[in-house]
Amino acid sequence: MMAEHIGRRRWAIAEGYIPSYSNGPEPQFTSHETACILNTGDAPARIAITVYFADREPAGPYRVTVPPRRTLHLRFNELEDPEPIPCDTDYASVIESDVPVVVQHTRLDSRQAENALLSTVAYPAG
Amino acid sequence: MMAEHIGRRRWAIAEGYIPSYSNGPEPQFTSHETACILNTGDAPARIAITVYFADREPAGPYRVTVPPRRTLHLRFNELEDPEPIPCDTDYASVIESDVPVVVQHTRLDSRQAENALLSTVAYPAG
Amino acid sequence: MMAEHIGRRRWAIAEGYIPSYSNGPEPQFTSHETACILNTGDAPARIAITVYFADREPAGPYRVTVPPRRTLHLRFNELEDPEPIPCDTDYASVIESDVPVVVQHTRLDSRQAENALLSTVAYPAG
């Protein structure tokens, strides 16, 4: 089993927007933005997320840990400490880790009756 | 708080198309193309956008500024100076900044009753 | 006006699939796969596309030219020479240019009543 740390220590996601309402059964169809973080290595990945806005100073750092050889699909709308991210608000994020990880960004938007999806690998920034 | 400029000074988005009609409440469900620009640093980012077409010379530069430690989710259909971008027309864009920024491209298409989404990190070209 | 060639000379798109039917007014809602090619420079870009399949030898080269300072949003379902690309068939493509260009991949799927979209910058392979 491979235990090497794959990826980068810093990633940026310039897009961010949490819709304020949803259609369909929860929690699968709750509108959400996700940062999918993959830690392939043998050490835990200590993550710090900074969130940027259009008209105020950044929020954070939000801290999470991804255990060794695990993936965490982190929903931005579940972040609460130091403050929740407001809905219907443009934001962006920078994700920093003490070991290399891989980050992919996904949104499920269920504001209308049928859900829409987007995804992209985040920008590897360091 | 991190104040380093993350990213690149030049980005390209080869896809561009502003649908001419929409469904759902405005402005959230107005069909639009967005360039999400993140400026993580302490200096303002002065941006110049050039727009390319299939059958005429490029338009621009369109100029916007992203303040320090802010994100701007710029809708192409709101650009007016030097000229608006026509709807239902294939285009592409190059985004240049005097400091490094991160750019991600998103489209919301609400021409049909249910919205569709696409997104990708732009191509880092310099 | 910038006239430098931005991008790469070779790109790969591993995903390809042309749905065989559509919903909605044509041609905007005809299901299609597109390679959006941006040529920012002063020379024409002579493009050769090779198409790969799951169970037969590759097809091509398909040849197109993108004029200087223009973008071409090429629909794979409009390619005819040397042979059309069959519908409902998995394929992939490599796009080669004699000058640097930028390539982004998009699909509009309108097989069901509401359209779906995907997009990603192609893989820069040379």
Next chain:
Amino acid sequence: MMAEHIGRRRWAIAEGYIPSYSNGPEPQFTSHETACILNTGDAPARIAITVYFADREPAGPYRVTVPPRRTLHLRFNELEDPEPIPCDTDYASVIESDVPVVVQHTRLDSRQAENALLSTVAYPAG
């Protein structure tokens, strides 16, 4: 005809989620996650896939071969050996090849009446 191997030997996809139900005619509209693998070269590509989860040790390796000058659009929900990937479960994957290949990730989600799509080039990790 080009026979060079294009791409990388290792790729990561941090996002993974197989919806447990679908709408529409099978198999086209069965909800699925796909790793589109392109082997442009003259040697077969021997692929090993490791799948990571949120709360257990990784599964795999899953082994597939992509013949020379062929593409394989591999559906994760068809993997069975050494074990199927459970539905409605967050996962991630690392794809390793003995020759360079190109990998792109796609999901079709047909849980609701209209399908949704996402796609991104995977992260080139080696």
